[in-house]
Amino acid sequence: MNASPLGEGAKVAILMQGYLRNHFGKLGFGMLRYSPADIVAVVDGENAGGDLRALTGIPRCAPIVRSCSEARDLGAETLVLGVAPPGGRLPQDWWDEVLAALRLGMLVVNPLHSPLAANEEVRRAGGRVWDVRVEPPDLDTASGRALGLSCARVLTVGTDMAVGKMTASLEMAFAARRMDIAAEFVATGQTGICIWGSGVAVDAVRLDFAPGAVERETLRASESGAEVLFVEGQGAINHPAASAVLAIMRGCMATHLVLCTRAEQRSLWRFPDLPVPPLQSLIETYETMAAGGGAFPRPKTIGIALDTHELDEPEALQAIERLEREVGLPVVDPVRQGAARLIQAFLQTR
Amino acid sequence: MNASPLGEGAKVAILMQGYLRNHFGKLGFGMLRYSPADIVAVVDGENAGGDLRALTGIPRCAPIVRSCSEARDLGAETLVLGVAPPGGRLPQDWWDEVLAALRLGMLVVNPLHSPLAANEEVRRAGGRVWDVRVEPPDLDTASGRALGLSCARVLTVGTDMAVGKMTASLEMAFAARRMDIAAEFVATGQTGICIWGSGVAVDAVRLDFAPGAVERETLRASESGAEVLFVEGQGAINHPAASAVLAIMRGCMATHLVLCTRAEQRSLWRFPDLPVPPLQSLIETYETMAAGGGAFPRPKTIGIALDTHELDEPEALQAIERLEREVGLPVVDPVRQGAARLIQAFLQTR
Structure with a gap:
């Protein structure tokens, strides 16, 4: 029914990189609680191998893995940035994972303020990006x-x-x-x-x-x-x-x-x-x-x-x-x- | 007091290019009626030499000239696009006048939807542009x-x-x-x-x-x-x-x-x-x-x-x-x- 890369049945990994116990990860937590997608993995090097339910209190089962490469091996087709870093700039180790996901052919969903699609490194990685927090094209004024x-x-x-x-x-x-x-x-x-x-x-x-x-x-x-x-x-x-x-x-x-x-x-x-x-x-x-x-x-x-x-x-x-x-x-x-x-x-x- | 390029005492020309009798020129008419600036000329090839008051009904005296070059000779330092072209794209003869004004060192004030500052020809003309209808930099959320x-x-x-x-x-x-x-x-x-x-x-x-x-x-x-x-x-x-x-x-x-x-x-x-x-x-x-x-x-x-x-x-x-x-x-x-x-x-x- 839902052809969205985040809809029912979609194979999704969430990048939480060290923030599985922090409110900067509120988007990832929201997805863990409510997403109809199949969340095949959470990427978080610090907590890899841990128990997601015990760590978050959210009744969702998914393995916590070390890298996007492991998430890809588990079938993930889309990577969502589940954390908004304090200050807004992606730390280097998060950025490395994003580029890795792009090179593996994954779609990266970016809910942060700064769009990624026009980024030079992203383009060189041949990546597909969905910048969620930008004005969509071809808008019109409302008609009632x-x-x-x-x-x-x-x-x-x-x-x-x-x-x-x-x-x-x-x-x-x-x-x-x-x-x-x-x-x-x-x-x-x-x-x-x-x-x-x-x-x-x-x-x-x-x-x-x-x-x-x-x-x-x-x-x-x-x-x-x-x-x-x-x-x-x-x-x-x-x-x-x-x-x-x-x-x-x-x-x-x-x-x-x-x-x-x-x-x-x-x-x-x-x-x-x-x-x-x-x-x-x-x-x-x-x-x-x-x-x-x-x-x-x-x-x-x-x-x-x-x-x-x-x-x-x-x-x-x-x-x-x-x-x-x-x-x-x-x-x-x-x-x-x-x-x-x-x-x-x-x-x-x- | 007002250091704006459109404030009191500023030397301004308005580009009306053939639209002195048309509602697409409503911005120019607004300026003619209310601007505290010194409007030294209106640029409109079709009506050059005509009587501005008779043409517009607005009690403002300014010569109607053929080109930005003439307006510059009269002392104009700023050119305002007084017309919003139907369809939004600048016709070629308007565009030629804009580039001429930029090459003459005038500031061009652009109230149209499409910004000009990033335009390649504008940059080559070494021009200064004030795009009025864009989001200003360094905004913050309101504080009350x-x-x-x-x-x-x-x-x-x-x-x-x-x-x-x-x-x-x-x-x-x-x-x-x-x-x-x-x-x-x-x-x-x-x-x-x-x-x-x-x-x-x-x-x-x-x-x-x-x-x-x-x-x-x-x-x-x-x-x-x-x-x-x-x-x-x-x-x-x-x-x-x-x-x-x-x-x-x-x-x-x-x-x-x-x-x-x-x-x-x-x-x-x-x-x-x-x-x-x-x-x-x-x-x-x-x-x-x-x-x-x-x-x-x-x-x-x-x-x-x-x-x-x-x-x-x-x-x-x-x-x-x-x-x-x-x-x-x-x-x-x-x-x-x-x-x-x-x-x-x-x-x-x-």
Whole structure:
């Protein structure tokens, strides 16, 4: 079905080079947790031979190998850079592995800020590269065509960066599929793209074309005949550096919203002086923006995805219950509980 | 004061090459109407020797000459491409004039989509080029620092593209200055940049950096000691292809809004099936977005700028009066009437 080099059945290796226990490897961890691809190996010289489940806590079995050459021997056809190095420049030993993979004929998927395709050494290695975090070619401005789609578009919106918008969207897509609902995911960031095998990194697209880029992915995802698209949100309306949410809203013309937040979040992570406004007020703002003053149908917020990973189980359940009483909407931690309740809430709106 | 090659006292020629009577020349017309620079010549072979005021209706005196060489002889140091050719590619005779200007040592200001600086012929001509419509270097994400500014930030927002947002912002800046208020303009599009001599074309900036780009221009403009900055808005919240308004709101952290619309506008220009929502509803939406659900101070809408250029004078005045009764805010056509009433309304909010 999915012909993407990162889709179902694809043979993938992830380069984690010494970062199997570090948050710089968050893209690799996301793939280990959620990728439908066949992850045939993790390349990490430091941890080669180790137990992936024990090291990461993620229930995925794959051998940890020393080099791309070993990964290739195991059948890997694609190498994904699973780590974003601090500072952004690839250390020499990572770079050596990338070149080795290219010379072995592997496709290298690069989610880092700096594109590799134009690199001289990459070209000399005769390599094939997919730079995920660049503006795709042949974009156009948006047309509003998503308004005419028969499938629902459920967009995650947030109270901050990194409060689980991608995770909630993925968990909802999986939960919907388990309930026999034809669901697709629309990735708008590099990790989502690597997990799903398609999408667009909106942050790398010129503002003029950003809604059009999301629209293109939305229309493409709808062509599978999905009943519902789960669109990965970005940023937050209460964040001074974030403005992607409007481009995504216009591109997908959301019919439903899910608000994502962190349990007991008082202020923005990078702006501790900026308190997070009341969730009811954020919900109102997101719905109002999406409706464009009445130009477009106003989406309905179906519930809240609460990231409780910093709490233990009883605390988490208490926090969920408290918030549910407070806001009067279904609240779940999609990682702890799955997203079935959000899908049920969605179905009740139809 | 203004060291820009397009600022006060700068010696500028505008290339209009056969387009002195055509809307493709709208950037050149904008400069003729509003530029503080000394426009020493308009280059237009077809209309050379003609009367600029008679041809354009704009009260600016400048000779129309045949070539950049003649403009150079008149003292021009900078050539601005005043026309956007249909299709986007420069016709050969325009291109010849550009190369001639570069060889004469003139700076060429290029507001077109395609950058010229990297062009091989331009480099061989040893030319200096300012590509206005590209992402500036060394951008960062926004920091919210505009929140701490002591000057007001008045942002124009709209009911559509091309409803006079730039014009209203400029007219307000001029009206404020005439009332001895220290005012600056912050340009966010190519015409505004060419008129004011600084600014950023947000549509060409990657989404991640767009609020930061506007923030940088806002902070820079505030350094003059201005009491108020008039920030040029873009797009419209009710337009399916537009999303720049949020990036601009976050970059400048608007304290006041002015809604711009066209008299009797029923629907979007490029989307005739999309009716324009009630203005009250658009105002509410813009203010709500700017406030970010309560994270930032809610801006106050001080009035409406109404583009009445399609109406005759009595019709225009009737339309203004009617709208003022309907919305309960001051309404002016800034081109017909000047923007003094909007500035008075602004002063009453202080």
